Amino acid sequence: MAERKAATIGDVAREAGVSRQTVSNVVNSPSIVKESTRLKVQAAIEALGYSPNALARRLRTQRTSTIAVKLDPYSGGVSGVVLDRFVHALTESAAARGLRVLLYAARTLEEELRHLDELADAGEVDAIVLTGTSRGDRRAARLLERGVPFAAFGRPWGTDTAAHPWVDIDGAAGTRSATRHLLDRAGDRIAFLGWPEGSESGSDRERGWREAMGERTAPRLTAEDGVAEGQEAVKALLPNGIDGLVCVSDALAIGAHLAAVQAGRPELPIVGFDNTAAAEALGISSVEQLPERVAAGILEMLMGPEGNKVVAQEPKGLLVEPRLIIR
Template sequence: MSKLPTVEDVALAAGVSRQTVSNVINSPAIVRESTRERVEQAIADLGYRPHMAARRLRTQRSSTIGIHLDPYAGGISGVVLDRFVHALTERAGERGMRIQLYAARTPTEEIAKMGELSDGGEIDAVVITGTFHGDPRTRWLAERGIPFVAFGRPWGDDDVEAPAHLWVDVDGAAGTRAATEHLLSLAGPRLAFLGWPSGSGTGDDRERGWVEAMAAADASGPRYVCEESVGQARALVGGILAAGPDIDGIVCVSDSLAIGAHLAATEAGRGDFPVVGFDNTPPAEALGISSVEQLPEQVAAGVLELLMGPSGSVIAPRRAEAGAAHVLVTPRLVVR
């Protein structure tokens, strides 16, 4: 294997000193244009790449934000996080920052990976996703003094007035409230909610929007529970439509459950049975199912605003102060 080119090789090829090469890489404005062009040509010809670890030692910054890459598990709704990571990468690049993806199967593994990247000076900050009650990652990051923002609220008693950390989230209750109000005006007052088992912060938040909208309309309807599975939702709703109470429509906690409900209604000869999902995924669009759009691009913008503000670098860890510690993105209902 051939030896990788060094800064000394570049200096020799360009006929300049090692310090001049370093200046071209780190402070090009102070180098005369003709000299800078000669050094840059030598760098290109040799295929030289600055040693990032050494550069980090000089600047004490990596200009990099770490984010966990969820393992592929199939399904439908994962597209939202994919869009978020894409948007975060794009917007971070516009601010002169890079995104470092890392994989981990459990919170414990993720903490170990964050520690490795932070100790090695490879990241300046972290974005975590999928927060939950008692999340050990947020406590670990806070104790280590690593700047971070969560896509997902802390799930404390009062995340707005007494936030545990900086966070950005989608207002799930606002989304299902809009979906419920839409179906109330379109179909009738007997609307069911198809949600996940209790205990999921995100699921409970979305259910709250249905409860509030139904109460405001003096309407009532049953709540059904299903795991995140198209097949299980299909079987459940099929049984409900065949023998259960007469309902006018279903508000679903996710597109996966909405697709299952839609397929069950179609099989029962009720293809026009109103169903609304959440996430506005391509499969829901293809089937013509109305759904709540999370707007992950706005989430990404909110994350970077909390991490960096108007500056060009990550803000040092700061206290999560009421009124300035979160961004709550209002989703939009896409009617089909």
């Protein structure tokens, strides 16, 4: 017979029809919970055999000198190195402050939410760093509800009022700089190759191109991220349709470069985004995101300029301007 899985705080919350925070309050601070609610939660605890961890309760009021961040699944291909650089930079910067980094993996949003609840329940970390933020991010809402200190690599899209600290790359500034460079060097018809609608960071990068172009007109192309996709999207414009091209990623820029070579325009100026080793090897200019500055900014927001203890958090943000690398 299979061993019965131990009940979690989430199981108790569902059984009692309350939030996880209410269950946590019943376990740790029962005096602040209405009696009828407390009795309902205690009945669920007894029915499910839930056993709160005394060590976890102690850890809530003690420092662990540990921060957690998700390790994204390996995606391969050209792109995807920025978050790897960020995790390395965060680990190195944290170590310099006497802190450890705990990595957790999650392939879906629901899986990540479960991990966040487990980290909060166990008191294993002093703070959590989110990556890959989205509009109406449920992870941020969950951590705010649980009262867990956290900061995000990525802005709270869709709102001008932040509820938590965040640091992000100013993608619009990067593509604006790239577009102005090509306007000065190549001519007025500087096209843009972006992702399909739905990408917040992609829209931000497109905005920088539009701002730099002003009243000038040039094609705005769309492709899923990938070398082959970029090559297919651009070849219809060549050989003489554009003076230059700004791309939302290095993968698309490499595809565009291959299309230009096949069309007899290997000199077509192209700028990618991410400054990957592949773009460098092919001599393609690119916008470098500087995730090391993001990591340093996040730790400063969480713990001050030099400290290693979470301080009172201000719900503010910081945009890091990327660097244009010309080749």
